[in-house]
Amino acid sequence: MDEWREFAGNVLGMQAVANNPDGVTRFRLDERSYRLEFEEGDTEELTRIGWEVPNAAGLDDVIARLEDDGLKVTRCSAEEAAARDVQGLAQTVDNSGFNLDFFYGQQKSVEPFISPRSASFVTDGMGLGHVVLMTPVFDDALRFYTDVLGFRLSDTMRLGPARVAFLRCNPRHHSVALIEAPEKGIHHFMVEVSEVDMVGRAHDACRDGGAGIMMDLGRHSNDEMFSFYARTPSGFGLEYGHGGVLVDDSTWTVTEIAGPSLWGHRGSMV
The missing domain is CATH 3.10.180.10 (2,3-Dihydroxybiphenyl 1,2-Dioxygenase, domain 1)
Known part of the structure; x- marks a missing residue:
C-alpha cells in the first residue's frame, strides 16, 4: 500500500x-x-x-x-x-x-483537485480511462459487453494467436479492451493527461526510480495515444498517455489493425 x-x-x-x-x-x-x-x-x-x-x-x-x-x-x-x-x-x-x-450519483468534492505533480487528467464524460482485461471466455465476454451492456466495437487486433477487441461506451476510443487468454486477469489500465509534457515528466519520474518501465514511449495505431507503460506496485501495467482520439459514432468504421503501435512502445528493462 x-x-x-x-x-x-x-x-x-x-x-x-x-x-x-x-x-x-x-x-x-x-x-x-x-x-x-x-x-x-x-x-x-x-x-x-x-x-x-x-x-x-x-x-x-x-x-x-x-x-x-x-x-x-x-x-x-x-x-x-x-x-x-x-x-x-x-x-x-x-x-x-x-x-x-x-x-x-457519485459525490463531487467541494475541495479543488490538487495534483502533487501538477497533472490534469482527461475524465470529463469519459471516466477514469480504460482497462484491458484478459479472459478465457473471449467470445462470451465480447457478447456480454456489446449485446448486454451496449458497448460499441471500435476495432480488433491479433497479438499472435490471441484475439483482441476494443470497446467504447462514450467518445473515448475504448473504455475496455478484451484479450483472449488462458486465465482471467488485468493486463493494464490507462489514465490520460491533458498535456504531452505531463507524460514526459511522469516518464522521467519512473526512470528516476519511481517505477519500472514495461514499455517505453510510443504512439498507438488505433486510439493514437502517445504513452508509456509503467509497472505498478501490484505487477500489472499502467499506461500513462495523452492525445487519444475521440470517436464520432456516425462516421467511425470498425477495422482490424495490423499492430498495436505506429512507433515505439518497445519493451524496457528500466
Missing part, C-alpha cells in the same frame, strides 16, 4: 484522499470524490470495476439486462452505496469472473 501511495501520488500525480475508510486508500483525478480505490489484502489483484450509469432509471435498466442474461445481481443498500460515495449501487460477477459494480 505504501508503494501504491508513492507511485500514484508522486509519480503519476494523483491526489490522495484525506479521509479514507479503514484499510482503504483512495485517489482523486478530478472533481469526483475518488476514481481509484486500493484495499489491503493478501493478493495483488483487480477487486472490481465500476461502470457509471446516468441515474436510478439507468441502474434499473442495467440490472434488468443483467438478470435477463442469467447473472445474479445484488442491489446494495443505501448504507453500502453511501460508503462508496454514490447514491445507487448494484453488483454482479460476469462470466469471465470479474466483479462489476454499476452506480450512479
Whole structure:
C-alpha cells in the first residue's frame, strides 16, 4: 500500500484522499470524490470495476439486462452505496469472473483537485480511462459487453494467436479492451493527461526510480495515444498517455489493425 501511495501520488500525480475508510486508500483525478480505490489484502489483484450509469432509471435498466442474461445481481443498500460515495449501487460477477459494480450519483468534492505533480487528467464524460482485461471466455465476454451492456466495437487486433477487441461506451476510443487468454486477469489500465509534457515528466519520474518501465514511449495505431507503460506496485501495467482520439459514432468504421503501435512502445528493462 505504501508503494501504491508513492507511485500514484508522486509519480503519476494523483491526489490522495484525506479521509479514507479503514484499510482503504483512495485517489482523486478530478472533481469526483475518488476514481481509484486500493484495499489491503493478501493478493495483488483487480477487486472490481465500476461502470457509471446516468441515474436510478439507468441502474434499473442495467440490472434488468443483467438478470435477463442469467447473472445474479445484488442491489446494495443505501448504507453500502453511501460508503462508496454514490447514491445507487448494484453488483454482479460476469462470466469471465470479474466483479462489476454499476452506480450512479457519485459525490463531487467541494475541495479543488490538487495534483502533487501538477497533472490534469482527461475524465470529463469519459471516466477514469480504460482497462484491458484478459479472459478465457473471449467470445462470451465480447457478447456480454456489446449485446448486454451496449458497448460499441471500435476495432480488433491479433497479438499472435490471441484475439483482441476494443470497446467504447462514450467518445473515448475504448473504455475496455478484451484479450483472449488462458486465465482471467488485468493486463493494464490507462489514465490520460491533458498535456504531452505531463507524460514526459511522469516518464522521467519512473526512470528516476519511481517505477519500472514495461514499455517505453510510443504512439498507438488505433486510439493514437502517445504513452508509456509503467509497472505498478501490484505487477500489472499502467499506461500513462495523452492525445487519444475521440470517436464520432456516425462516421467511425470498425477495422482490424495490423499492430498495436505506429512507433515505439518497445519493451524496457528500466
